[in-house]
Amino acid sequence: MMRIKRAVAALVAAGLMAGGLAACSGSDGGDSSQVTLTYWKLTDTNPATKKAWSETMAGFEKKYPNIKLKVRDYSTDQLKQSLRTSLGSSAAPDVYWSWGGLGIGGEYVKAGGSLDLTKYYKKYGWEKEIPASSMSTVKQYGGYNGVPSGYSGAGVYYRKDLFAKAGITTEPKTYDELVADAQKLSDSGTTPITFGGTVNWHLMRWLDNVLMTECGSKTYNALISLKADWGTTPCVTKAYDEFAMWSQKYLVKGWASLSDSEADNLFETGKAAMVIEGSWYPTVLQGDKVDLSNVGLFLFPTGTGELYGDTSNNYVTRTSKHPDQAAQFLDYLMSPEAQKINLDVAGTRPVNTSVKIDPAKQDPLNQTWNGLIADAKGLYEFNDQALSLTDVTEYWRIQNAVASGDIKPGDAGAQFQKFLKNNK
Amino acid sequence: MTTSTPAPRRRRARRSLFLRALPFLAPALVAYVVFVIAPMVESIRLSFFSWNGFQGVPQEFVGIDNYVKIFTEDPVFWRAFGNSVIWVVLSLIFPLGISLLLAVALNRKLFGRNLFRSVFYIPGVLASIAVANMWRWIYNPNYGIGQSLGKALDLPWLADVQWLGDQNIALYSVFVAFIWQSVGTNMVLFLAGLQGVQKEHLEAARIDGANAWQVFRNVTLPALRPTMVVVTVLTFIGSIKVFDLIVGMTNGGPAQQTQVLALWSYTQSLVNHQYGTGNAIAVVLLVITFAIVIPYMAWNARQEDR
Numbered sequence: 163m164m165r166i167k168r169a170v171a172a173l174v175a176a177g178l179m180a181g182g183l184a185a186c187s188g189s190d191g192g193d194s195s196q197v198t199l200t201y202w203k204l205t206d207t208n209p210a211t212k213k214a215w216s217e218t219m220a221g222f223e224k225k226y227p228n229i230k231l232k233v234r235d236y237s238t239d240q241l242k243q244s245l246r247t248s249l250g251s252s253a254a255p256d257v258y259w260s261w262g263g264l265g266i267g268g269e270y271v272k273a274g275g276s277l278d279l280t281k282y283y284k285k286y287g288w289e290k291e292i293p294a295s296s297m298s299t300v301k302q303y304g305g306y307n308g309v310p311s312g313y314s315g316a317g318v319y320y321r322k323d324l325f326a327k328a329g330i331t332t333e334p335k336t337y338d339e340l341v342a343d344a345q346k347l348s349d350s351g352t353t354p355i356t357f358g359g360t361v362n363w364h365l366m367r368w369l370d371n372v373l374m375t376e377c378g379s380k381t382y383n384a385l386i387s388l389k390a391d392w393g394t395t396p397c398v399t400k401a402y403d404e405f406a407m408w409s410q411k412y413l414v415k416g417w418a419s420l421s422d423s424e425a426d427n428l429f430e431t432g433k434a435a436m437v438i439e440g441s442w443y444p445t446v447l448q449g450d451k452v453d454l455s456n457v458g459l460f461l462f463p464t465g466t467g468e469l470y471g472d473t474s475n476n477y478v479t480r481t482s483k484h485p486d487q488a489a490q491f492l493d494y495l496m497s498p499e500a501q502k503i504n505l506d507v508a509g510t511r512p513v514n515t516s517v518k519i520d521p522a523k524q525d526p527l528n529q530t531w532n533g534l535i536a537d538a539k540g541l542y543e544f545n546d547q548a549l550s551l552t553d554v555t556e557y558w559r560i561q562n563a564v565a566s567g568d569i570k571p572g573d574a575g576a577q578f579q580k581f582l583k584n585n586k
Numbered sequence: 587m588t589t590s591t592p593a594p595r596r597r598r599a600r601r602s603l604f605l606r607a608l609p610f611l612a613p614a615l616v617a618y619v620v621f622v623i624a625p626m627v628e629s630i631r632l633s634f635f636s637w638n639g640f641q642g643v644p645q646e647f648v649g650i651d652n653y654v655k656i657f658t659e660d661p662v663f664w665r666a667f668g669n670s671v672i673w674v675v676l677s678l679i680f681p682l683g684i685s686l687l688l689a690v691a692l693n694r695k696l697f698g699r700n701l702f703r704s705v706f707y708i709p710g711v712l713a714s715i716a717v718a719n720m721w722r723w724i725y726n727p728n729y730g731i732g733q734s735l736g737k738a739l740d741l742p743w744l745a746d747v748q749w750l751g752d753q754n755i756a757l758y759s760v761f762v763a764f765i766w767q768s769v770g771t772n773m774v775l776f777l778a779g780l781q782g783v784q785k786e787h788l789e790a791a792r793i794d795g796a797n798a799w800q801v802f803r804n805v806t807l808p809a810l811r812p813t814m815v816v817v818t819v820l821t822f823i824g825s826i827k828v829f830d831l832i833v834g835m836t837n838g839g840p841a842q843q844t845q846v847l848a849l850w851s852y853t854q855s856l857v858n859h860q861y862g863t864g865n866a867i868a869v870v871l872l873v874i875t876f877a878i879v880i881p882y883m884a885w886n887a888r889q890e891d892r
Contacts, residue, residue, distance in 0.1 A: 243856065246638075246639045246640055246859060247639060247640075247641060248641060249640060249641060249642060250640060250641040250642020250643070251641040251642070253641075269638070269859075273638070273640040273642060273643050274642055274643075275640070275642065359751065359839065359840060360836065360837060360839060362839070415727060415746070415748070416726075416727025416728065416748050416751050417751065418748060418750070418751030418752075418753075418756075418839065418840035419722075419725065419726070419727055419748060419749065419750035419751035419756075419836075419840075420727070420751075424726075424728075428728070433728075551857060551858045551859055552858040552859075552860055555853065555857070555858055556661065559661070559662065559841050559842045560841075562839060562840050562841035562842075563841040566751075566753060566840055566841060568753060568841060568843075569841075577661070581661060584655070584659040585659075
């Protein structure tokens with residue numbers, strides 16, 4: 163009996179010791195140099211980008227065997243919601259991906275969720291490798307918040323067969339030429355432009371560009387940063403006048419009840435001549451088996467030479483316990499090795515200027531994008547990223563009301579300004 | 587000689603019964619408090635604060651500012667309020683009326699009665715988002731039924747109707763989908779109520795020379811009153827918080843013309859991250875609901891006591 167009691171006591175003691183040792187060891191597997199980095203990003207829905215990401219992760223873990231990556235994928239709205247409720251707390255990830263505009267990524271920075279990376283920019287020299295247009299969303303808050311992860315341009319895709327049918331032989335170089343071409347398309351029985359109204363951001367692309375055309379870059383930026391008055395700036399009324407004209411004369415019928423994919427489908431099946439889509443669109447067209455030789459591309463002729471599009475960044479959270487390792491991760495993502503993986507496997511444009519694209523491996527539309535991006539004098543973002551979420555909800559309401567004739571163009575700017583004033 | 591229990595003894599007996607039942611009620615009560623009462627209280631509390639949802643950003647007490655804002659500055663609130671009222675009124679007339687007629691029609695013996703009952707009931711068990719998706723295709727301006735019929739019958743005006751894109755009719759187009767989805771559920775409740783109508787009363791009325799309408803008005807309807815109250819209150823509660831169909835079919839558009847209170851509250855809180863404003867709208871919805879539901883519960887309790 164005594165022997166059994168001693169054996170049980172020994173077992174209990176051994177168990178307690180083992181438990182104590184396990185409790186003392188960190189979550190990183192008991193090795194003090196092992197670090198686990200958490201990274202939140204959007205779910206890859208495209209098999210090519212999924213593969214590219216998988217190879218990138220493997221490359222990083224091979225280069226830094228002491229750092230384990232724990233990646234969590236989210237849908238668009240879930241990512242926004244999860245970041246909002248976790249940033250500033252211990253539940254936040256070490257690194258997160260976000261769109262760079264003031265309305266989304268900017269909100270996280272302003273709420274103190276992002277770590278200033280100035281010392282890491284000095285250490286790794288990232289700024290030398292990144293185009294100036296991509297750096298704008300990093301430096302706009304003072305210091306350096308985030309490292310660019312990608313950017314997209316958006317332009318007017320057009321159907322060459324419908325343009326030929328309407329007797330249009332060259333791409334419009336000015337806004338007046340664009341309007342004239344729309345009339346020719348309409349006269350030939352073709353719907354000039356197609357956008358889905360159930361997703362407000364689709365039709366928004368046309369309004370954003372008309373606004374830039376009428377106001378020019380300086381006034382446009384002042385309006386978007388709420389430094390100019392929407393109610394009294396003359397170009398705003400002109401822009402809404404033009405937008406109302408486009409919506410009522412040239413926009414596809416039934417736009418208000420179409421989704422973006424339904425509207426794009428009309429373009430792809432030859433029922434509409436033009437749509438504004440991003441530099442990702444050639445991949446979509448190829449997936450939908452559209453003959454790319456029948457599709458052309460030009461930038462909306464705003465007269466400013468700037469590129470319309472968006473940027474995205476990877477940010478380190480202010481509460482991260484491993485900022486140095488997080489910076490190593492961002493440095494790897496910026497490296498030629500990782501950028502080449504994404505370019506070769508997924509066709510993603512590199513943000514590292516030392517990684518060159520081989521046009522011979524690209525389709526004609528992506529080759530066109532190379533030139534348009536290289537020649538761009540700056541970037542103006544989609545307004546649903548530039549404006550705050552509350553402001554953009556009202557921007558869309560007024561946009562749709564002008565398009566359907568419910569609000570007069572002359573009243574649109576004043577209504578928006580009144581809303582901005584009430585919601586300061 | 588009759589005897590009755592004095593009131594104080596009755597109250598003591600009820601209290602003793604309640605205390606004995608309390609340990610068994612406790613788990614459900616705790617769950618109810620945690621998952622229903624606590625979020626409600628938190629929502630009311632948040633409606634007096636300004637907060638953008640960030641953990642690290644403190645909530646700022648603003649008193650009734652959020653309520654002032656929604657009543658006087660919000661360009662969408664009164665549209666959402668009006669649409670919610672329209673939706674409730676129409677729900678109390680059309681789906682309720684149609685389901686009563688269907689119940690009366692399918693309460694008699696007729697060939698295929700069970701099949702018809704199933705056909706009308708099945709839409710009620712479909713997920714609202716699935717119903718929304720289906721009806722969006724029916725209303726599609728390029729491929730939908732209206733467009734196809736318009737072309738087939740050479741009626742260009744029918745082909746041109748923008749069922750979900752025309753702000754004047756979009757809400758009513760969504761409402762038609764709601765009728766299709768909801769009549770079956772109310773029909774089942776009315777059918778259950780009709781089983782309680784005594785056959786002897788119906789026969790007696792007919793023997794006395796009453797026609798079908800007189801029998802329905804003077805015998806069936808009064809017997810259906812308790813069921814009618816239940817269906818009316820349930821219809822009110824279901825309609826005041828309409829959300830899924832609107833989200834799935836129009837998302838409040840075009841230009842917020844089909845916006846309703848529940849969706850606008852959600853949009854303000856979870857899309858725009860204006861939690862104070864969003865919860866203020868939710869409280870308005872709660873007050874309206876309580877204004878109907880509490881009198882109903884009081885009436886129901888009095889009926890049970892009788």
